[in-house]
Amino acid sequence: MVERGGSGVPGGRRKQRVSMADVAKLAGVSSQTVSRVSNGHAGVISSTREQVLAAMRELGYRPNSAARALRYGRFNTIGVILFSLASTGNSRTVEAIATHAAAEGYAITLIPIDVPTQDNVLGAFTRMGELAVDAVIVIMEIHLVDTGTVQLPPGVHVVVVDSDAGDRYSVVDTDQAEGARKAVRHLLDLGHRTVWHVTGPETSFAGQRRTQAWREVLEEAGRPVPPPLHGDWSAESGYAAGLALAEQDGCTAVFASNDQMALGLLRAFHERGRRVPEDVSVVGFDDIPDAAFFVPPLTTVHQDFAEVGRRCVRGVLQQIRTGDGSPPGTDLVPTSLVVRGSTAAPRSG
Template sequence: MAESLAASPSARSAARKRGPSLGDVAAHAGVSTQTVSRVANGLTNVEESTRQRVLASMQALGYRPNRAARALRSGRFRNIGVVMFTLSSYGNMRTLDAIAVSAATAGYAITVVPVERPTQQEVSVALSRLLEQAVDGIIVVIEAHIVDRADVELPSGLSVVVIDSTERSDYPQVDTDQAEGARQATQHLLDLGHRTVWHIAGPGDSYSAARREESWRRTLEEAGAPVPEVFRGDWSTAAGYRHGQEIAARPEITAVFAANDQMALGVLRALHEAGRRVPEDVSVVGFDDMAESDSFWPPLTTIHQEFEAIGRRALELLIAEIEARPEPVRSSVLHTRLVVRASTAPPPAGPAAPAAG
């Protein structure tokens, strides 16, 4: 090798004054500037031992690739934008984590713009902010009925993938089979012998909540079971607790399907405080399979969905669009799985009270 990988004080000082260049790294590593450029751009036609030597020289000199210059040469910024409503929900955080890890593996950075309220104005502002950040493509995770609106314009000429947000067919989409999961939850309770299943739905402007509610209703109708009134929640534990207090006061309710695990947790607390046993008096099913759902008391029967797989698949589709790779599947729907734990059982013995319609 031309010289030791330990940079001399004078070399480090000169690099700090003007910033280390490709030439500095090439001289330090004993390779050509073309080889350094290939490594900096993530190309694979470099021997692994040479790549590691170049990376070590970059670190020793404090070299950082000039993203703007690289974008001028390649036409790409290697940066992906993510527009996401709420960073606090379990599903969104798991999805975002998978997007970030997959992007880093593929040599891309991500820029996240959270949307505080899923309104037309906020979504449009978020998209504009991302365009100012020089991104190669955007992943949209806004599950409310916003992306379908005519006054929300997704960037033209830019690759876009939508997660659980739209019925539009002009962009690749990735989603969980929400209807399948709701059917599994409802049918499980019917198969245990419950006369009907009550539902705590998500917000009225949510696509996933609407799909789950519609499938719950259809499953009951196909089984010839009464369809009770819907409790309307907002995904929070507080909403589940509030509706759980009413459920606890109504002895005719023996089975509850909550549209997510957090609302199911609120129901469990309300039932416990009211002295109604789960599952002996009331069975409860959630949706999401949160990491903590097996530690609820009792452990929660729920619907498992692959948030990480959704994030990875969205990133794969977006990069395929950015890099113009052959990608025959433009959209993906991932299956759900019923996870049976201790919060469900057959209804209590004795005559069941009629369900309210």
């Protein structure tokens, strides 16, 4: 007699899962009473309750969440669509989302998109539409998804991170512009005549905002705007930019659009004998944990990813609870400048 899952448990749970009916039969009550005990409802006499609990333990009963979801019409799950977990920001945001969602009794379903093509994104949304989620948080350039006919399934609540689509969706993001302004002003305040800039990739809204704010601050201050060097977030691209900047005699201050690229800058300047901060000041963006231990420790703009995650969860939960769609609007989380050893007044100043 072939039997799988035997495993010698009293009561011999066999192949299939234990349902309320099984518990009810063993406890000698109706399945409705089991349901009442399972959900902690009042109106069950304690002796009955004990019997049911004992039967549950013996059989190893666990509620079937599919049936519950079907019954209630809710899944208690939030979907997160993202392009990559590789960046510090994304993984920290996701972690904060997961933590806060868990505190509210929601689980997180992750849908990664390996290559951000229109097809893949469309596929993710389709899958997500069929998926057991009550709401969706999109951590991604929304312009990648809402060109063309792609649209979020109706009735799904959405919050978007890293986007300028605040006119159409609920957007939560770090205040990129404010952060970049702080970085550039800090360098100008130190006495630098102007500030060079290494950008993020052009497809990044956050990168665009930072670059735009850098330009604005310089223009407002009436300073020359050097041509920006294009990076792609990687330390390698920062390194390449650094090698180029090391040749620019007039360059005394650089604002890198993230910390990784700043790290590349530091290495390039070190190799070319340009001392930081004596010859060149460098400011990054993100405040990754390692930034304090770069050589020299990096002055950078601190992003509060945990707060971004918290507000994302708050936003979707509000939508779920009120039953409203995604109310347009942008919720910006402030940044703070962390001054460390990579910035100083220019020597000539």
